[in-house]
Amino acid sequence: MTETAQPAAVSMPRIGDPAPAFTAVTTQGDISFPADYAGSWVILFSHPADFTPVCTTEFMTFASMQEEFAAYNTKLVGLSVDGLYSHIAWLRTIQDRIEFKDMKNVEVTFPLIEDITMEVAQKYGMIMPGEDSTKAVRAVFVIDPQGTIRTIIYYPLSLGRNFDEILRVVKALQTADAFSIATPADWRPGDRVIVPTAGSCGTAKDRMDGKEDGVECVDWFFCTKEISEGDVEAAIRKA
Numbered sequence: 001m002t003e004t005a006q007p008a009a010v011s012m013p014r015i016g017d018p019a020p021a022f023t024a025v026t027t028q029g030d031i032s033f034p035a036d037y038a039g040s041w042v043i044l045f046s047h048p049a050d051f052t053p054v055c056t057t058e059f060m061t062f063a064s065m066q067e068e069f070a071a072y073n074t075k076l077v078g079l080s081v082d083g084l085y086s087h088i089a090w091l092r093t094i095q096d097r098i099e100f101k102d103m104k105n106v107e108v109t110f111p112l113i114e115d116i117t118m119e120v121a122q123k124y125g126m127i128m129p130g131e132d133s134t135k136a137v138r139a140v141f142v143i144d145p146q147g148t149i150r151t152i153i154y155y156p157l158s159l160g161r162n163f164d165e166i167l168r169v170v171k172a173l174q175t176a177d178a179f180s181i182a183t184p185a186d187w188r189p190g191d192r193v194i195v196p197t198a199g200s201c202g203t204a205k206d207r208m209d210g211k212e213d214g215v216e217c218v219d220w221f222f223c224t225k226e227i228s229e230g231d232v233e234a235a236i237r238k239a
Ligand code: BEZ
Pocket: 048, 049, 052, 053, 054, 055, 056, 157, 158
């Protein structure tokens, strides 16, 4: 019987885990992660390679939305397995020469990590050999102010990310924390939210009988309530 080679086992951080710690050189100086970001939400994301077109459109889009993320106390940190001088030259080229949609002269001021040893990429499960063993896939880690991983999204090399969705994820996580609710499919601020299932029979009956303020139940397990867009924004928008 012939045996086929199996890929080596890799450790992958999971939702709910502490973000693995590392120190790194970046285009904005050295960082100690996640310690330097304590108190902020942070999006740690990887891209396959500098000087590639899809990654270029992603960086221009992310950089253009940086202030919007900052308004929700969220910082951006990029990573690829390229070196620092490649990063610097690529970001300069983007600023000097590249136009995409209505964006031009885009300056990327968030840190971009150099990871030529792939140490950080391996730690975060960003190298997926079935896709490419020498490049990181397009990974997105949303990490909360306590340094806990709250969401992980992976895309393959050929697929540019949807940054509106990443901002929606940040807002939904912050809203869930602020109001102790959950958010339904395709939720946006202002849409009805899901009220978690009541812990006791009495509470469940009160809810079904319409005795809990603003809570509407269509079955014992499916209760929603309105939180206005204004109330959501007042709770989560910081600037
Ligand atoms: C890109 O960003 O264009 C790209 C990078 C790696 C593989 C394929 C596309």
